[in-house]
Amino acid sequence: MHITLRRPDDWHLHLRDGAMLQGIVPESARDFARAIIMPNLVPPVVTGADAAAYRDRIVAALPPGADFTPLMTLYLTEGTDPDDLAETARSGMITAVKLYPAGATTNSDSGVRDIEKVMPVLERMAEVGLPLCVHGEVTDPEVDIFDREAVFLETVLDPLRARLPELKVTLEHVTTSDGVDYVRGADTNLACTITTHHLIIDRNHMLVGGIRPHYYCLPIVKRAAHRTALRQAATSGDARFFLGTDSAPHVDAAKETGCGCAGVFSASNTMPLLAQVFEQEGALDQLEAFTSLNGPAWYGLAPNESQIVLEKKPGNFPARIETGAGPVTLFDPGFDIEWRVRR
Numbered sequence: 001m002h003i004t005l006r007r008p009d010d011w012h013l014h015l016r017d018g019a020m021l022q023g024i025v026p027e028s029a030r031d032f033a034r035a036i037i038m039p040n041l042v043p044p045v046v047t048g049a050d051a052a053a054y055r056d057r058i059v060a061a062l063p064p065g066a067d068f069t070p071l072m073t074l075y076l077t078e079g080t081d082p083d084d085l086a087e088t089a090r091s092g093m094i095t096a097v098k099l100y101p102a103g104a105t106t107n108s109d110s111g112v113r114d115i116e117k118v119m120p121v122l123e124r125m126a127e128v129g130l131p132l133c134v135h136g137e138v139t140d141p142e143v144d145i146f147d148r149e150a151v152f153l154e155t156v157l158d159p160l161r162a163r164l165p166e167l168k169v170t171l172e173h174v175t176t177s178d179g180v181d182y183v184r185g186a187d188t189n190l191a192c193t194i195t196t197h198h199l200i201i202d203r204n205h206m207l208v209g210g211i212r213p214h215y216y217c218l219p220i221v222k223r224a225a226h227r228t229a230l231r232q233a234a235t236s237g238d239a240r241f242f243l244g245t246d247s248a249p250h251v252d253a254a255k256e257t258g259c260g261c262a263g264v265f266s267a268s269n270t271m272p273l274l275a276q277v278f279e280q281e282g283a284l285d286q287l288e289a290f291t292s293l294n295g296p297a298w299y300g301l302a303p304n305e306s307q308i309v310l311e312k313k314p315g316n317f318p319a320r321i322e323t324g325a326g327p328v329t330l331f332d333p334g335f336d337i338e339w340r341v342r343r
């Protein structure tokens with residue numbers, strides 16, 4: 001059995017920088033044609049010049065003959081200037097701007113503490129039609145880590161959208177039924193990405209029988225009922241749901257330690273895993289919409305012309321890949337992978 005799809009895109013990806021970049025870029029370029037590149041480097045990608053330089057480093061790390069276009073983003077800070085941003089958007093250098101609530105996740109210290117301070121920027125973005133990608137979790141220490149997405153929707157995102165309905169918002173890596181319901185309930189200007197791993201694991205996989213640091217990511221994996229809601233959304237064909245792997249490599253030494261980093265590295269095996277998930281859901285016919293059609297439509301881009309073939313044959317992936325920064329463990333779904341991409 002095999003299925004043919006338009007070549008997929010990844011609408012939320014971390015490629016890192018420096019010694020790691022070279023090892024990581026080919027893992028996405030193999031299957032994906034384009035990806036929205038997250039700007040949470042240290043220091044973050046905040047100006048058009050930063051984005052241009054980072055894009056050049058990514059392109060330089062591509063294997064010969066690779067066909068992969070990085071779609072750049074800027075990291076929104078309380079110091080971002082609306083005019084500079086509008087100018088960068090006009091130049092075509094960026095596809096979106098990323099909002100990290102300060103302290104919410106990996107390398108988010110330069111993020112936004114007070115949304116009021118960035119309202120002029122958001123208003124300008126709404127005017128020029130530049131989408132805002134959002135890490136949707138509150139950082140209030142009083143709020144339980146499993147509730148941070150739901151509380152964000154109610155206390156931050158909903159008020160923001162009520163105030164600025166013209167702003168186009170991508171809710172990134174949605175992990176709860178609350179998030180799915182919120183997106184379904186919006187008439188316009190809201191869509192969301194879903195990761196591969198949140199369709200496969202729940203918090204039991206992370207915590208029962210021993211703590212598995214390679215399943216630790218943010219937003220944290222939730223109870224099984226939320227995973228079910230995510231699977232329904234991803235396989236529904238609803239154009240507001242599409243793939244953003246949030247593939248977020250950290251070297252093993254930074255994961256397997258007393259205080260491990262958040263992030264799951266899934267770029268290499270995402271497409272075979274998604275074929276398996278969609279097959280389990282009886283929805284292989286919806287896979288192309290999720291990976292290759294809904295995302296471009298949302299971002300106003302044409303779908304890719306080229307195709308990939310997924311065949312139902314056991315796939316083989318290494319447990320980890322080597323990078324210049326050290327080994328990085330690949331997402332292990334906990335079952336045998338039954339599909340592979342035809343090369």
Ligand SMILES: NC(=O)N[C@@H](CC(=O)O)C(=O)O
Nearest residue numbers: 014105106217218248262263
């Ligand atoms: N998802 C994660 O767990 N980590 C991401 C940051 C993010 O997307 O929140 C990272 O950069 O490592």
Ligand SMILES: [Zn+2]
Nearest residue numbers: 105135218219
């Ligand atoms: Zn995030």
Ligand SMILES: [Zn+2]
Nearest residue numbers: 014038246248
């Ligand atoms: Zn991310």
